[in-house]
Amino acid sequence: MSVKAYLKDVAEMAAGEFKSGRLSRRDFMTICAAAGVSPLLLRGSPASAAANEVVMWNWGGDAVACHSDVFGKPFTEETGVGFAIDSSGPSEGSIKAMVESGNVTADVCDGDLFQAESLGSQGFLEPIDYSVVKKELFRNPDDAKEFGVAMVYYGYCLMYDSEKFGANPPTGWADFWDLEKFPGKRTLYKWGNGVFEAAMQADGVPMDQVYPIDMDRVLKKVREIKSETVFWGSGAEPQQLFQNAEVAMGMIYSNRALLAERDTKGRFKLIWNGGLSQAGGYIVPKGNPAGRENVMKFLASCQVPEKQVNLFKCLGQAPSNPAAVDMVPPELKRYNSTDPENYALQVHADNHWYAQNYEAALEAYLNEIAS
Amino acid sequence: MTDSVQPSPTGAAVAALRPVRSGAGRTWRSQGPYWAILSPLLIILAMFYFAPILEVLWLSFSDPELGFGNYERIVTSDAVLRVFGTTARICAATTVLAVLIGYLIAYAMMHVGPRHRTWMLAFVLIPFWISVLVRAFAWLVLLRTDGPLNDLLVSLGIVSEPLHLVRNELGVVIGMTHYMIPYAVLPILANLQGIDSRLVLAARGLGASARKSFYRVYLPLSVPGIVGAGILVFIFSLGFFVTPAILGGGKTVMVAEFVSIQIMQIAKWGMGAMIAAVLLATVVLMLVVVGRFINLKEMLGAR
Structure with missing residues (x-):
């Protein structure tokens, strides 16, 4: 790691401390100054996943562009809340490590639905707010779990x-x-x-x-x-x-x-x-930085059938909303797992x-x- | 008559293999200011290097429960034993092949002109700078069943069915050996350059055949280089992750991938930490044992 990277890391850790209230603004600025890093530079890095940005943790590849275009951009236009992607892969071990370390930098993980049960029962996840996310828009009652929802199959x-x-x-x-x-x-x-x-x-x-x-x-x-x-x-x-x-x-x-x-x-x-x-699950790590309200709004926005069809066209992941299943173009229905x-x-x-x-x-x- | 040349080169080899002790005369007091200057580095190392290592060690005793449960698995779990066995087997094969090929290359480099030597060095070093990922995929393309090598072999009628050269243990050994050859060539070359070529001439002058003067004079003198290269290659090989994952067809799991599976996929951190700790201990132990016979500082270029 270069000195610069190290100093930025120090400042990022300080940003995390600052956001969680363990560090005063003044001390945070001092650390940034000492490290020679502008506090503004820290925007967009994982630790800055602040109240006004939803960070999606996915597996990289085409999903980076697809999730941004299909879910991220419209969400920002609709709500004014930013959207960013961490493509390092939310494996079960990584999610546990993140929550246990107390430094949660992701708001929604592109995981498996069964993790809603396994990780949820161990206290690693935020419960879903079904006054915002619509239960009736899922194809199976089982898609809407206490600690996660099936957006794709x-x-x-x-x-x-x-x-x-x-x-x-x-x-x-x-x-x-x-x-x-x-x-x-x-x-x-x-x-x-x-x-x-x-x-x-x-x-x-x-x-x-x-x-x-x-x-x-x-x-x-x-x-x-x-x-x-x-x-x-x-x-x-x-x-x-x-x-x-x-x-x-x-x-x-x-x-x-x-x-x-x-x-x-x-x-x-x-x-x-x-x-x-098998249903993929969108799950929310406990203590997500963007807050419960923002991430639930984001999840609800992913239920829109047009977006689910667009994601299917972009990534081939099958829609969970029955309305979206019907909207898949006829020539592509053959490849849709939920058809x-x-x-x-x-x-x-x-x-x-x-x-x-x-x-x-x-x-x-x-x-x-x-x- | 040929026997009379033996003691001297062997004696020289033994001298090179003898551990060297130095610096015992200086005291802590006189070194005080230097330690003070070094202390920021030492503090950073302690915080960001040693502390995490200790934490990993602690994890191996404390997760899922306090005790030696994870270490018991070394003897009770077939999976752990097998992974260690696979790793040892692949690393041994890689070491033997890389050192053998490395020796041949270094020996050839000693016996060509300086122009050729520069070119040969370049060809050793260029792959050294290419990403391990790229090299693994290149082998996959070259050696797969319908790849260029198999096409050639089949069209020449040398084999009737394409050979399975990758996506198995053989593929892993090929990929790793290729990666490791520069690590073998460089210490061997450094060692060969230190050998007095007149000793071989003397042996020839005293009537030894070319073959005999190589085996009884030159080779014993190059043992330190061979051993040093062997240690370097073996230790590096122990931690390979990408090459076996790509060239092993999903079936050749070595220690590093096993640790990754324990941590990332099945969330058995204590188990992963235990394996990592055993790997670390193995490397340290090997260095200690080998250090009794060989001057490691000189071998690894620290002096």
């Missing part, structure tokens, strides 16, 4: 090489596990969602009965194919694997499926059968199971693939 679905299996394409996860009938490399999601459900189905469990997941059965099934399988951790990887036809079949985020089909000129085809539809036709073909994630079991299940799964 993710699909974990199957794509296959139609050049290899065009005459007799696979129809689901049982075929995915059948290396004799459908030879070739596979790719699966390294962080487990969707794989647990897929393995249960491949082991003969009907789609609507996969919960509670039996991890012993899942691990046994994973062991069967892991030598032929590449495990991907970030969304671009399966896209690359399909583009180079390095694998014959694989799991992919449904929002990447459109791009993967386009990249491969239609060679890789998407099927929804037995995929997982009624596709939704009926998928497993519907049991977020309660995830809240209770995800950490232990993921640990066992990672240990299995690493051995």
